Amino acid sequence: MAKVHPNGAVAPEPTISSGAAAEEQPPAVLTVWRKSLLFNCDGFTVFDAKGDLAFRVDCYGSSRRRAEVVLMDVAGKPLLTVRRKRLSLLGEHWVIYDGDAAEHKSSKPLLSVRRHVSLRASSKTLAHVTPVASSTSAFVVEGSYGRRACAVRDSRGDAVAEVRRKESVGDDVFRLVANPRLGAPLAVGLVIALDEMFASGRGSPRSLLRRTWSA
Numbered sequence: 001m002a003k004v005h006p007n008g009a010v011a012p013e014p015t016i017s018s019g020a021a022a023e024e025q026p027p028a029v030l031t032v033w034r035k036s037l038l039f040n041c042d043g044f045t046v047f048d049a050k051g052d053l054a055f056r057v058d059c060y061g062s063s064r065r066r067a068e069v070v071l072m073d074v075a076g077k078p079l080l081t082v083r084r085k086r087l088s089l090l091g092e093h094w095v096i097y098d099g100d101a102a103e104h105k106s107s108k109p110l111l112s113v114r115r116h117v118s119l120r121a122s123s124k125t126l127a128h129v130t131p132v133a134s135s136t137s138a139f140v141v142e143g144s145y146g147r148r149a150c151a152v153r154d155s156r157g158d159a160v161a162e163v164r165r166k167e168s169v170g171d172d173v174f175r176l177v178a179n180p181r182l183g184a185p186l187a188v189g190l191v192i193a194l195d196e197m198f199a200s201g202r203g204s205p206r207s208l209l210r211r212t213w214s215a
Contacts, residue, residue, distance in 0.1 A: 014080055014098060014110060014185035016136050025180040030054060032191060034172040043069075044195075046176070046188055055079070055188050069192050070100060071185065080189045081107065084196065094193040095132070096186065108133050111186065113193040116141075126150060127197065129190065139182075141190070145198045148174040152182065152190060161187040163194075 029049045036043035036058045043057035053074045059066060068083040078100035085093045094113040101107040109132040116125040129139040129152060139160060143150030148171060152161040160182040164175040178187035 012183055012185060014096075014183060014189070016110070016131055016134055016183065016186065017181055027180065028178045028184040028187075030176040030178065030184060030188070031166070032174055032176050032188070034195070044071075044188070044192065055185065057192065066196065068102065069196070070102075071189055071192065078103070079185050080110070082189050082192045082196070092197055094196065096189045096193065110134075111189070113190065113197075115197050127194065141194065145194045146171075150194070152187070154181075161190060163191065 031047040031051075033045040033047070035045060037045050037053075037056065038058050040060070042059045044055070045053065045057075046055035048054040056072050056074070056076075057069055058072070059069060066084070068081055070078050071080040071082065072078055081097040081099065081101035083095050083097065083101060085095060092115040095109050096111040096113065097107040097109050099107045112130045112132055114128045114130070116123070116127055118125070124142045125140055126143065126145060127141040129141060131138065137155040139152050139154055141150055141152050143163075145163065148163055148165040150163050151159040153159055158179075159177075160179040162175075162177045164177065166173050166175055176187055176191060178184045
């Protein structure tokens with residue numbers, strides 16, 4: 001991550017593709033840093049395989065219960081809005097919108113992300129991802145986000161995105177492999193939703209039972 005300055009490349013649009021052309025493209029290998037490059041900001045900084053800045057999230061304030069998070073490209077253009085919604089005492093629901101949903105009320109929802117709730121400690125399912133604006137089949141997130149070892153899988157069990165550990169760099173820097181079927185922006189959007197769901201010990205059923213909702 002020695003090179004953090006953007007090279008001016010335009011980030012791809014957040015779309016879900018199921019065509020043969022997407023299957024032929026190589027996956028995008030990204031490095032995710034759970035830190036903003038701006039002073040006194042919380043967020044994410046995402047680099048591409050060449051080490052260039054690809055995406056960023058800059059959140060002012062230190063609250064870990066944000067109502068929404070905006071993913072931007074290198075120039076600060078909003079690509080996605082990840083917004084938290086309340087379902088029930090035992091559920092957490094995030095909707096990923098195209099662009100800046102707060103500024104543009106007509107922003108279309110792309111994905112719905114719902115936490116999987118199970119009292120079985122052995123359950124490997126973390127969340128369920130449902131496309132909202134397309135007929136694409138739903139996805140399931142399996143593994144452990146806390147250990148930086150999880151995958152987003154389609155109905156066939158194939159991974160469309162994977163979170164992998166990077167050697168000897170801790171939990172705040174990890175790899176994200178995004179299949180072209182899902183695309184890099186939406187893969188980062190899912191990471192944002194997972195981080196809000198499972199960071200700071202919020203992933204266990206007991207923590208859900210203790211939580212009182214304020215949103």
